[in-house]
Amino acid sequence: xxxxxxxxxxxxxLIALAPAIVMPALAASAAPNATASAVDAAVVAPKxxxxxxxxxxxxxxxxSKGDQIYAEAIKYTPNVVRIYSPNATWAxxxxxxxxxxxxxxxxHGYGFPSPYRxxxxxxxxxxxxxxxxxxxxxxxxxxxxxxxxxxxxxFAKNAVVILSGLCYAAGSSESGDGTPLPSFxxxxxxxxxxxxxxxxxxxxx
Numbered sequence: 001x002x003x004x005x006x007x008x009x010x011x012x013x014l015i016a017l018a019p020a021i022v023m024p025a026l027a028a029s030a031a032p033n034a035t036a037s038a039v040d041a042a043v044v045a046p047k048x049x050x051x052x053x054x055x056x057x058x059x060x061x062x063x064s065k066g067d068q069i070y071a072e073a074i075k076y077t078p079n080v081v082r083i084y085s086p087n088a089t090w091a092x093x094x095x096x097x098x099x100x101x102x103x104x105x106x107x108h109g110y111g112f113p114s115p116y117r118x119x120x121x122x123x124x125x126x127x128x129x130x131x132x133x134x135x136x137x138x139x140x141x142x143x144x145x146x147x148x149x150x151x152x153x154x155f156a157k158n159a160v161v162i163l164s165g166l167c168y169a170a171g172s173s174e175s176g177d178g179t180p181l182p183s184f185x186x187x188x189x190x191x192x193x194x195x196x197x198x199x200x201x202x203x204x205x
Contacts, residue, residue, distance in 0.1 A: 109166025
């Protein structure tokens with residue numbers, strides 16, 4: 001099944017608008033010759049990063065969704081990076097995410113609130129479930145939470161961050177449990193928008 005719907009539509013819109021966001025910032029320093037102009041054009045190409053975390057037996061379906069997002073993104077910018085489990089380690093994702101205009105993560109998450117911890121544990125919650133060791137398996141998973149992301153990743157100004165599939169994000173529960181929980185979206189999961197110079201918007205589902 002093709003990956004359609006609001007996420008694909010939003011992605012197309014964001015990528016199309018990204019050059020207008022970043023181009024003015026570089027216009028004042030642009031050199032007048034053709035060579036410099038070509039370099040500037042390459043520099044400002046919007047950067048999209050697609051990450052698929054470790055989701056055990058269902059990881060293949062997440063990789064398929066990632067490929068469908070890639071097929072949409074590449075229509076608008078040549079600067080699209082894919083990082084998929086079992087090679088989606090924290091070190092690899094952290095390096096690739098720097099300066100991203102659009103960052104999309106598909107996979108496990110450990111949101112807050114949840115039945116498992118009475119207080120927020122920012123080192124592991126509201127982040128991503130990535131491979132602890134690259135190349136092992138789709139079951140090799142460690143949670144890297146919001147505090148690690150906030151202190152180690154610098155997204156582009158006005159970047160958009162989408163975290164998809166996370167348990168206990170945006171008030172959802174987990175697979176097999178249809179009971180929704182109160183959402184702390186504005187306080188926890190979407191910390192990105194509170195970071196100085198960080199992303200302009202974030203969404204979890």
